[in-house]
Amino acid sequence: MEQAILTSKQGKVGLITINRPEVRNALDLKTWELLLIAFNELDNDNSVSVIVVTGAGDKAFVAGADLNTLKARNSVATFYGEIPSIVAKIEKIKKPTIAAINGFALGGGLELAMACDIRIAADSAKLGQTESNVGILPGAGGTQRLSRLVGIGKAKELIYTGDIITAQEALSIGLVNRVVPSADLMKETMITASKIAKKSPIVLQVAKRVVSSGADTDLASALTLELLAQSFVFSTNDHMEGICSFLEKREPEFKGD
């Protein structure tokens, strides 16, 4: 039986493929759990610097949730449900994460993509926060991460209407970072991932934490955090290697210490 989540490595880039094309890569609880395990494994793998997640096939990244399980769920079960905390844990993965959106990213699929640091979309991809169509809220961070990415006005419009938008419109509102021809999605994503993977792993992880945490707090506190983080980075060997290699006009060799 084919596995629902596939993991592979290309150089320092870890690749996670959601592999349920027969259900347009819809995520049920079991698949979410396997997805988190895959993220954690790559996050703990010292040979991996950047993590990419994509969907199998060319129709869907993740086209939503398993509606049958939603039908069976009640209020208390929803409060104790694990999917929101899985998405939050994916957002807190220490290494840079990239969602390579190869097709439909709807509902929970869009929420997964927004939990990643960077979104690169195929030009044929379509995105939507579609939960209102089935009488529920975006419950895995969509009500919050969408507005932080595209602004409150656009977020309300997308959440209220449940509309599905094109990759181009997603680009114009800031929901995705870049749009590339479908056939080039993985190639372009890997170019970006490899570029990032050349940097000091410590700097990448610290930058991720500081930018993410700082976004939620007041400027003064965030600047204090930045100062502490920078002071810490100056205690590393990587910072020496980075500065020296630049002055010596050679490629840096960051060791992550």
Add this chain to the structure above:
Amino acid sequence: MYNTITFDKKDGIGVIALNRPDVLNAMDMVMREELKDIFATIAKDDEVRVIVIKGNGRAFCAGGDLSTMGQVAVGDGVKRMHNVHMLYKSIQTLGKPVIAMIQGPATGSGLSMACACDFRIAADNAKFAASFINVGLVPDCGIMYALPRIVGLSKAKDMFMRATMIKAPQALDMGLVDKVVPIEDLEQEVMVLAHDLTDKSSIALGLLKEITNKAFELSLPDLMQYEAFAQDICFSSEAHRNAVKKFLDARNK
């Protein structure tokens, strides 16, 4: 299953015992990992409604294992602090009451762990210190967040800056612990509290813990919103409906 802790559950109460008594239950990486793991397991186990954390031997927990410090490599330091934070968060975000049962020293990150709990019940020989400064460290495991909220900013800074040793009677006065009992009565006292909590609605306990933990950070309007949704959930819970029915039936007799 675990090397540094033990876990037992009975009658809805899960008891986690720190189990490195020859080093006063000093916390090393293994213990932190095992604690994180058991908290993750407990979160999903409906049979465990209340948790007790205790230390085997004569101490609750004397803090971080110093034999693992002093030479911490930079990359390891980041990972270590991440683990330390995850432990604090595991206890704070667990939607079930957590009781610290404290005999002997609760110092350093042992104190941090006690402060992360919802209740602290101490034996008369218990003693408390934020001993981090003595080894040139800042207080960690979330205690700079938790302790001021328990004893006030001024006393917290005194404990942090001077590693002041606080004995059980003074800890009670300061509000650092909820109750002090003779050591031979400690276990029973904690179990009475734990059993009392197992009788309460677990959904209501979980919701109120989550919101109360944020009470000092949220504005009143924000907290009211949380409260409204939480209450709607509770209104639809069996625990609420059964309790009301029981009350009205008894009253109407």
